[in-house]
Amino acid sequence: MALLAIGMCIALSSCKKAGISEKAKKEQAYSKDIFAMDTYMSLTAYGEHGEEAVKAAEEEIHHLDNIWSIVSKDGEVYNINKKGTGKISKDTKTVLEYAKRLNEETEGAFDVTIYPLMDLWGFTTQKYHVPTKEELRQAMARVGQEYMTIEDDTLTLGEQQQMDLGGIAKGYTSSRIMEIFKEHGVTSGMVSLGGNVQVLGTKVNGDKWNVGIRNPKGNDGELIGAVSVADRTVITSGGYERYFEEDGKTYHHIIDPFTGYPAENGLISVTIISKDGTLADGLSTALFVMGTKQATEYWKEHHEEFEAVFVTDESKVYVTEGLKDDFQSDYDIEIVRVN
Numbered sequence: 001m002a003l004l005a006i007g008m009c010i011a012l013s014s015c016k017k018a019g020i021s022e023k024a025k026k027e028q029a030y031s032k033d034i035f036a037m038d039t040y041m042s043l044t045a046y047g048e049h050g051e052e053a054v055k056a057a058e059e060e061i062h063h064l065d066n067i068w069s070i071v072s073k074d075g076e077v078y079n080i081n082k083k084g085t086g087k088i089s090k091d092t093k094t095v096l097e098y099a100k101r102l103n104e105e106t107e108g109a110f111d112v113t114i115y116p117l118m119d120l121w122g123f124t125t126q127k128y129h130v131p132t133k134e135e136l137r138q139a140m141a142r143v144g145q146e147y148m149t150i151e152d153d154t155l156t157l158g159e160q161q162q163m164d165l166g167g168i169a170k171g172y173t174s175s176r177i178m179e180i181f182k183e184h185g186v187t188s189g190m191v192s193l194g195g196n197v198q199v200l201g202t203k204v205n206g207d208k209w210n211v212g213i214r215n216p217k218g219n220d221g222e223l224i225g226a227v228s229v230a231d232r233t234v235i236t237s238g239g240y241e242r243y244f245e246e247d248g249k250t251y252h253h254i255i256d257p258f259t260g261y262p263a264e265n266g267l268i269s270v271t272i273i274s275k276d277g278t279l280a281d282g283l284s285t286a287l288f289v290m291g292t293k294q295a296t297e298y299w300k301e302h303h304e305e306f307e308a309v310f311v312t313d314e315s316k317v318y319v320t321e322g323l324k325d326d327f328q329s330d331y332d333i334e335i336v337r338v339n
């Protein structure tokens, strides 16, 4: 009897031990911070394949950064901007297909041929400058995504056009990272690309992730609220992210293609929550440009694809219906409903 008891004990304790180490393996995190696409990024993957998954994701980030950067001399965007035409990879084609759809659906508010305006305002060189009317007129004449064509794997821009994928590239990148994580057997992870977050699965304990949304009028780190999500991207566009000041006025980096000026249509930040990173990033920029009324209407028509949090210049916080149980905030919020 005593022997049996000892035997059971050993069996139990070794079982328990194996159990703990399996659990520990699942919970072990591998994290890495990198700088790419002009922003700080942080990647975390859980489980025993975390490290290799993060390393593979990092390689992909550098690859995409290189093909899309407006300054990398062997990149696709740089060369097409120089020559007006060129071959594009599958990644670029996919992103441009999203851009085309967004441009059409937002009636031009989202436009990747915005580059001449970005350049004119100095956002591409950090040589900031408030343009004259004549400068604006000239640059605006070069903007219009409808002149851009794709045939097979060749992209051709309209005359004197140049493109800038900055409004959509990071969302595609975070979605790619999630795919890479999955290919490596990772089931829980998260990335933050300059504050644009995408999460894979739930946290290892099964809880949803809590993603903070910055208060656009507050200091860095001050939140307007937080959303609980699993398998989602949470992407914010705000005028506070990149801007300069001249004569007491601020000018930010999201340009309204209809005025040539930084968009000022009532919204100071737009957060999109969706399964689709590319869509969410494009939409965050597009809806910021469209402004409160149009953005709300757009959501109503596309509510199956995404949820949103809008902060207006009067500090009102609008939260779309589908988020009502997953959004926590100390502020008064107004729920936007489809009907």
Ligand code: ADP
Pocket: 109, 110, 111, 112, 114, 118, 164, 165, 166, 167, 168, 170, 194, 196, 236, 237, 238, 241, 242, 253, 254, 255, 256, 257, 281, 284, 285, 289
């Ligand atoms: P961030 O990249 O700062 O997180 P966004 O996703 O809103 O924020 O992207 C802003 C970038 O989008 C700009 O830096 C520029 O590259 C590009 N952009 C600016 N205005 C437009 C526009 N109207 N349509 C498409 N892209 C734009």
Ligand code: MG
Pocket: 166, 167, 168, 237, 280, 281, 282, 283, 284, 285, 286
């Ligand atoms: Mg965007």
